[in-house]
Amino acid sequence: MKIAVASGKGGTGKTTVAVNLCLFLADAGLQTTYADCDVEEPDGHLFLKPEIISRRRTGIPVPQVDPEACNLCGECGSLCRYSAIVVLKDRVMTFPELCHGCGGCAYICPARAIAEVDRPIGSVDRGNAGKLGFISGCLDIGQAMSPPLIKEVLKETPDDGVTIVDAPPGTSCPAMTAVGDCDYLLLVTEPTPFGRHDLELMLKAVRSLPMPKGVVLNRVNGPDAAMEEMCGRYDVPILARIPEDRLVAEAYSKGLTAWEAVSGYRTVFADLWSGIQKDAGRCGE
Amino acid sequence: MKEIVVISGKGGTGKTSITAAFAGLAKKCVLADCDVDAADLHLLLQPQVRERYEFSGGGRAEIKAEKCLKCGLCRQLCRFDAVRRPADGSSFLTVNSLACEGCGLCVHICPAGAIEFKPVVDGEWYVSDTRMGSMVHACLYPGEGNSGKLVTLVRSRAREIAAGNESDYLLVDGSPGLGCPVIASLAGSDLAVIVTEPTVSGEHDLLRIAGLTKHFRVPTVVCINRSDINPAVSDRIAAVAEAQGIKVIGRVRYDKAVTEAQIAGKTVNEYTDGPVAGEILAAWHRIIDLSEGKE
Numbered sequence: 001m002k003i004a005v006a007s008g009k010g011g012t013g014k015t016t017v018a019v020n021l022c023l024f025l026a027d028a029g030l031q032t033t034y035a036d037c038d039v040e041e042p043d044g045h046l047f048l049k050p051e052i053i054s055r056r057r058t059g060i061p062v063p064q065v066d067p068e069a070c071n072l073c074g075e076c077g078s079l080c081r082y083s084a085i086v087v088l089k090d091r092v093m094t095f096p097e098l099c100h101g102c103g104g105c106a107y108i109c110p111a112r113a114i115a116e117v118d119r120p121i122g123s124v125d126r127g128n129a130g131k132l133g134f135i136s137g138c139l140d141i142g143q144a145m146s147p148p149l150i151k152e153v154l155k156e157t158p159d160d161g162v163t164i165v166d167a168p169p170g171t172s173c174p175a176m177t178a179v180g181d182c183d184y185l186l187l188v189t190e191p192t193p194f195g196r197h198d199l200e201l202m203l204k205a206v207r208s209l210p211m212p213k214g215v216v217l218n219r220v221n222g223p224d225a226a227m228e229e230m231c232g233r234y235d236v237p238i239l240a241r242i243p244e245d246r247l248v249a250e251a252y253s254k255g256l257t258a259w260e261a262v263s264g265y266r267t268v269f270a271d272l273w274s275g276i277q278k279d280a281g282r283c284g285e
Numbered sequence: 286m287k288e289i290v291v292i293s294g295k296g297g298t299g300k301t302s303i304t305a306a307f308a309g310l311a312k313k314c315v316l317a318d319c320d321v322d323a324a325d326l327h328l329l330l331q332p333q334v335r336e337r338y339e340f341s342g343g344g345r346a347e348i349k350a351e352k353c354l355k356c357g358l359c360r361q362l363c364r365f366d367a368v369r370r371p372a373d374g375s376s377f378l379t380v381n382s383l384a385c386e387g388c389g390l391c392v393h394i395c396p397a398g399a400i401e402f403k404p405v406v407d408g409e410w411y412v413s414d415t416r417m418g419s420m421v422h423a424c425l426y427p428g429e430g431n432s433g434k435l436v437t438l439v440r441s442r443a444r445e446i447a448a449g450n451e452s453d454y455l456l457v458d459g460s461p462g463l464g465c466p467v468i469a470s471l472a473g474s475d476l477a478v479i480v481t482e483p484t485v486s487g488e489h490d491l492l493r494i495a496g497l498t499k500h501f502r503v504p505t506v507v508c509i510n511r512s513d514i515n516p517a518v519s520d521r522i523a524a525v526a527e528a529q530g531i532k533v534i535g536r537v538r539y540d541k542a543v544t545e546a547q548i549a550g551k552t553v554n555e556y557t558d559g560p561v562a563g564e565i566l567a568a569w570h571r572i573i574d575l576s577e578g579k580e
Contacts, residue, residue, distance in 0.1 A: 008323045010296010010461035015486065027517035036417070040292050040462035041493060043486035081343065081389050102364050144433065144465035169296040169461050172322040173430035176383050193547050194301065198323045205363040205427030208383070253515035255485035 002163045003276065004037075004182035008198030008205075010169035010189045013218035013242070014038070016252060017272075018166040019047045023259045024269035026131040031161030033133035037150045038168040039122060040242060042136050046255050050134035052127040054129070058152045060101035061116040065092045068089060069113035076105035076114060082239050087187040123148040131160065141162065147177040171198075171205040179206065184280050185213040186239070191224040199227075202233045215241040216272065239275035242268055286447050287576045288455040288504075290319075290474040296461030298482045299510040302543050303409055303565065304458040305329040305552040310569045312451045316415065317443035318422035319436045319470035320460040321408065329552055332413030332420050340408045340423065340438065342431025343387035350377045352399035359391035359400060383428055410439055413448070419446050432535030433465035440470060454576075463497045471498065474578060475515040476507045478534070483518035491522060493530060505531050506575065508568050512536035534575070535568025537561060 005018040018034065025032040036044040059148050063076070063085055069094055077087035084099035085092060096119045106114040123140040138154040139146050146168065157163045167178035185206060189199040199215070205215060215234050217227065221244040243249075243260050253262030258265045305326060308316050317366045318326040331451045346367070348359070360368040362379055365392045367384035368391065369378070379441045380391075382405075407430070410423035421443040423435050440457065447455040459470040471477060477498045491507065498505040512519040524534045538561055544555035554562045574580050 009325070010293075010298075010323075012297060035321055038462075040464045040467075041296075041490045042487075042488060043295070046485045046489055079393055081387060081388065100386050100388060101388050102386065103362070104390035104393065107362060107390070108393065138466065141463065141493060142468075142500040144468050146462075146464045170322040170432075171427045172425055172432045172466075174462075174464065175322075176428050176430075180383060192544050193328050193550075194325045197325060197328060201323060201427050208428075249514060252486075253482075253484040253518055 001184065002157065002165060002182040003184045004165040004167050004173055004179040004185060004189060005186045006167035006179050006202065007169055007172050007188045008197055008202035009189065012188045012195055014188050015043050015166055015168070016201065016258060017186065017188050017216055017218070018124060018164045019044055020259045020269050021272060022132055022164050023257060024084055024266065024273060025162055025196040030096045032131070033135060033158055033161060033163040034129070034166065035153055035157050036136035036165055036166045037153050037157065038166055039137035039139045039146050039149045039153065040168060040174070042138050044166055048132065049127035049136060050129035052125045054126045056124045057120045058122060058124055058149060059118040059120040060099060060148050061103060062096040062099040062101065062119045063094050063105050063114045064111045066115065067091065069111050073110060073112050075110065077126055079104050079108055092227050097144070100145070101194055121145065124152050126156065138157065146174045150174060150177045154178070171201045176205065183211055184276055185209070185211050186216055186276070187213060187217055187236070188216045190219045191227055196227055196230065200230060203236060212279050214276060216240045218241065218242045219244040235271055237275070237279055239279065240268060240272040286452055287456065287457060287475045288444070289457050289476045289478060289572065289576070290471055290480045291456040291480060292467060292471060292494060293461055293480045294463060294490030295481070295487050298487060299543070300480045301329070301458055302538070302547065302553055303480050303508065303510065304456055306554045306565045307569050308456050309552045309554050310566060311454045311456065312454055314418050314454040315443050315447040315452045316417060316420040317439050317455065317457045318420065319439055319457050319466065321418035321423045321432050321435045321439065322460065323427045324422055324424060325459050326420070327422055329547065329550060330415040330417060330420060331350065331413070331550060332415045332422065334411045334413045336412040338410050339406045340410055340435050341404050342407045342429070344402045344404045345382045345385045345387055346380045346389065346391050347401050347403050348378055348380055349399045349401060352397050353377055354397045356396060356542045358394055358396065359452045361561040362390055362394060395531070408435055410435065412442065416453065419450070419499050421446065423529045432470040436466045436469035463494055467497070469502070471503055472501045474503050476572065477503045478572065479505060479507045481507060481522060482511050483509060483515040483522060485518070488518060488522050490527070492525070495526070495529060506534045506572070507531055508534055509536045513538045532575070534571035535564055537564045537568065
């Protein structure tokens with residue numbers, strides 16, 4: 001089972017929820033893997049402090065043109081919608097940063113003059129944090145495209161056991177890539193106008209995705225009727241309400257997990273897990 | 286005109302609250318909300334939309350079932366796994382529009398000419414009036430891509446307006462992370478203000494985003510928000526920043542008034558004149574001094 005933890009707004013507590021849920025599941029004896037897909041700013045390792053066993057560089061396949069074989073027919077240039085390959089009178093220019101790696105130019109080249117070479121964009125780390133499996137992607141600074149790296153992280157997640165996918169913030173391609181194929185989607189937000197507004201954007205963004213979804217309200221310090229009403233309108237249950245707690249904020253600031261710092265948190269995540277199981281079952285019927 | 290972009294790396298550090306407060310303090314400014322996939326600045330500034338435009342970042346492939354030969358070549362060649370068998374068990378292939386990257390390869394290679402490329406409206410963008418001045422903002426339709434292109438559009442229109450009405454400042458509210466929309470909102474700015482918080486992740490992400498501003502050679506300063514949550518980490522962040530030649534222009538305390546201002550639809554400095562507002566004002570004065578070359 002793959003559970004993605006996402007949110008429209010940044011800083012609502014995705015990593016806190018993902019990490020603590022992982023610790024709960026591993027402690028409960030389930031085979032659990034944490035997969036950090038927030039590859040632009042991966043932070044899970046700061047809290048889980050894993051031992052990294054392997055690091056793999058990964059990239060996007062970009063065209064390399066053999067000028068001897070190329071007859072300047074121009075087909076590659078007219079196919080490419082990203083202007084990553086441009087055919088001039090006497091040569092072909094490539095712009096690897098613009099290339100999305102579709103492979104079209106190499107496939108259609110009538111002269112077989114285009115090979116593909118890997119342009120590295122980041123790395124994927126694998127390791128263990130105690131009983132937890134740990135996978136994390138890290139985008140190289142200056143690289144614009146994170147979805148291909150997110151896909152590489154997801155490829156390494158195991159088929160068995162439970163994988164918690166820590167997704168990037170936002171509602172556009174990186175977030176959608178991370179959550180698209182999960183079995184359950186947890187949306188984390190906070191009870192502020194920004195949190196509510198961005199949760200609604202997220203609920204709209206994932207409406208067409210087939211998996212069941214649930215909401216985690218973080219830093220709750222009282223009832224929030226507007227939030228409850230909105231979740232009801234989208235038919236998404238609120239599975240957990242995590243109270244605002246300065247102890248948790250202080251623990252987080254030091255790189256400690258709520259799990260380690262605050263004893264009451266075990267129950268919060270036990271309840272969340274049983275909520276997910278019940279909700280996943282409800283939607284599967 | 287000076288173009289100042291507020292970014293953070295880590296999300297939720299207070300970019301938008303601080304940008305809005307700065308806008309209220311700047312005398313003549315234009316605003317650009319470049320966090321196009323989770324834009325929030327309008328919640329504080331209640332813009333009156335003056336112009337509205339559609340944004341199309343590209344298109345998506347669509348298979349016409351009546352022409353499809355079911356040969357499967359499109360599925361075999363699509364690197365984005367966007368060509369899928371539909372869940373209803375039908376034997377016709379369909380294109381998953383979220384996965385489709387819009388490369389157009391399937392359209393080109395389909396032996397039956399059964400795949401069309403449809404331009405798609407990915408969002409809207411607006412030119413509006415606010416009590417702080419003109420604002421250019423956008424709304425990427427939820428789940429759509431091409432946010433970098435939309436950011437570039439928003440920013441260039443805001444620049445035109447700022448140049449046209451002789452504004453002193455263009456204030457840009459950036460998005461979290463350091464990928465395509467961040468690069469699009471950052472490159473070529475006069476000053477990047479990184480808003481961070483004193484947590485291990487704030488510190489970690491600050492170093493990465495500072496690496497990005499260095500990569501694009503944008504002068505950079507740091508503002509430590511909620512600095513009193515962990516004063517020791519705040520000091521460490523300040524030391525790390527100064528060691529890289531990045532000035533800390535201010536420390537802003539944690540104050541419930543920031544959330545209360547959000548609920549009231551006001552900027553922090555409109556909502557309160559307490560110490561938190563004074564700290565934001567002091568940070569803004571440092572930015573003015575820096576941009577006028579007084580430091």
